[in-house]
Amino acid sequence: MAESVHNIDRYMLDFRQIVSNGRKKIGILIGAGAPVSINVGTPEQYEPLIPNIEGLTKKVKESLQGEELGSFSSIEKQLKNSNIERVLSEIRTLSEVIGENKIHGLDANGHKALSESICKEIKNVVDKPLPSSNNPYIELVSWINGMNRSYGVEIFTTNYDLLCEEALEKTKTPYFDGFSGSKMAFFDPSSISKNDLPPRWVRLWKLHGSIGWTSNDEGETIRIPVCEKSVMVYPSHIKYSQTQAAPFSSLFERLKNFLLEPDTLLITTGFSFADAHISSKISECLAANPTSAVFAFQYKTLEDETFATGLAAKNPNLSVYCKNGAVINSIQAKWKRGSLPNKDWEQIQTEFLNNKDEFLLGDFKLLARFLAIAGGDIIKPKLPESEGIDE
Known part of the structure; x- marks a missing residue:
């Protein structure tokens, strides 16, 4: 029997149609690898905005x-x-x-x-600002704002930085992050659970806290413009126990509820799945709700993304897209080009595949560009069903 392969063109055509559909309920999980994709050095000397x-x-x-x-x-x-x-x-x-x-x-x-x-x-x-030039955070927001939506896009992030907030504010995009007020904004968990804002409002959920969060005299978490000591889940062995307490428990509950809603899609970028307290939550929800799906865009090869591929092997509604192949429907296989679905596809193909047949969208910068270009542009032709996986 011939070795299985995944037809990259079929899956990217389907993905492009999904992200061009304003009726889809979509969330994005942004991990620590996302700001690494922004070079603030020179073309010869790469320097990430925020390091890995x-x-x-x-x-x-x-x-x-x-x-x-x-x-x-x-x-x-x-x-x-x-x-x-x-x-x-x-x-x-x-x-x-x-x-x-x-x-x-x-x-x-x-x-x-x-x-x-x-x-x-x-x-x-x-604590770094966005570059003044165009950047993937701005392009991500451009995609969010590029169509009328039935449901607000939800951004979940493990990062402490203020890059998402800055991109949303630069583009004058209204958003809610769980806090109400201005001078010393207070955390409001009931608003998170209700999630009844207008669709044009972006929901921003900072799972590990933020450099803009601090504690008041009563020990409550508040958000202020500048603080000396931040409320954040720092990288250590006590991460899991910290996320069980307020305000983090409400944010993780929102992630759970999002994945348990019918017909939802969570896109992950810059996230390695090494954080067991998040990966286990995702796996648990996917098992409980077969109508939800996660598309994980990974920067490295199948062989190097063992946390993600291992989880995908157990969860058929978790698809992991790597540089040299994917795990889709729990089947791990290398990429293979398919037939072009239309006359414009060869140009579109360069957005997600290089001349070495390496998948590019594991890079947050290129994924954001792909989304921004795809926004509002639905391609009608579809590849034959048989071209997904070849045996």
Whole structure:
């Protein structure tokens, strides 16, 4: 029996029709890989607007000095495949258990101070404005605004930055993020659960908090223009328990409710599926609601996207699109070009496929461009059903 393949043209034609349909209920999950796609350096020297976890680890380490730097380096050497999440988890654990004893050169108070230094630098690194030139966040909003919609688009993001807010405000797009008010906006969970805003309003749900969130004297989370200490779920072993408390529990409940609604589509970009507390929630909802679907656009190959492909193997309504192939209907196969559905398709094909037959939409920048161009442009011809998967 011949090896299975996925016809990339058929699936991209279908996807283009879906995102050009204003009657579809669509959500977008934006992960940490999205701002990495924006180059603020030179063509010769790539510098991401906000780095990935490896770049973030490097920048945090460079910000430390003296005993804190020594302790960080010592922990980093001890851990296998260390990154900022593993190092911060170890530091927080030590701060809770060692008391006056010194490990890696610091006692419990020293590790607590180191944890605070790391969190402060993480906030500094992600506090970046959008480039003044055209960028994928603006193009994403352009697609959202490009058609009359029956349902408001919902943006879920694990990122702390204010890039989505800035793009929405630059384009004068009304949005709701769970807070009401202006001077010291208060969190309103009942508005999230009702979700009864007009369709032209974008819903923005920040699953891990934001650099613009802080706590008031009563310990409640509020949103203000600038704050010294932010309410955020920092990368460490306590992420799951933190998301079970307010205000994060209401935001995760919204993600769950969205996926349990009939005929919904969640598009993920820049998200590795390594966050088990999010991946498990998605998997649970997909199993409970076969009419919902997730399209995951991944930057790397099938072999490198094991978190996403492993989840897709168990959930047929989760489709994972990688550089060299996909997992669709739980079948993993490499890409293959199909017959052109119309005379304009060869030009459209260059938006999602390069001359090496590598799928391009795992890059947030190119996915946003694809959506912006597709907005309002429905292509009628369809490929034959048999051209989806060849055996």
